[in-house]
Amino acid sequence: MTAVLVIVAVCTLAAAAVAFALRPLVHSALCLVLAWAGVAAFYLWAGAEFLAFAQVLVYVGAISMVVLFAVLLTRRQSGEGDSRVAGAARRVAAGLAVAALVAGVLGRAVLAVPPASAPVAPPTLGVRQLGGELADGHAAALLAAGALLTVALIGAVVLAAGDAGRHGEDPP
């Protein structure tokens, strides 16, 4: 049981680390898709199957497609790295140092807490139960999330379309 968790964790972390170390943007995006799939595998391992499917649908399916489109639409500079920008090495070193610091603090905090008592029976979560929770106690939040998604997608279309609509109105 724990061995599966370790394998999933190592694969996910390796995919994420490789994604940020690689130079070509498309490779980075594909490696991150692997990392998101690893997170979905973790959800499956923990017994939250519906969340695993949601993760696969939203991240591995939708967001990865949007990311790949964005990478391909902004492709002109994808070949060249950001190493030519002055001070890039210093920024990378500072970023790694901050991340290591955060990881150290989090890891110490996790390890300092005494381990929990004997494991209880794993909770089960059926789709029916989750739907009941959503429609019963979180109906307002569900509607707000739907409205947020609608507004965000319309806003994204407006932002990405940019001047395309205005060109049509210009007099020839």
Next chain:
Amino acid sequence: MSALTLCLLFSSALFAVGLAGALCRGNAILVLLGIELMLNAANLNFIAFWRYGPPGAGATGPVFVLFAIAVAAAEAAVGLALVIAVYRHQRNIRLAEAVRLKG
């Protein structure tokens, strides 16, 4: 080492990787993806505590993760649209060069 500790260490490491990626890379898309990875790491904590926490909490953890995924999807859509808008203005998406708001 208990499974809960392993889960929390996993999520901490994933958060650190996302933070390092967001801080080290100068590309707007990769910074956005690093932030997405950090959101995912936070979701892992919700599921870990739902799985190993005290019983009787219901499905609060998974419900919270579901809403977090919805918000992350909206954020990714708007963020990538902003990246495309920035690209249209300055013909690249290096954050170090995006220093003008208007003009």
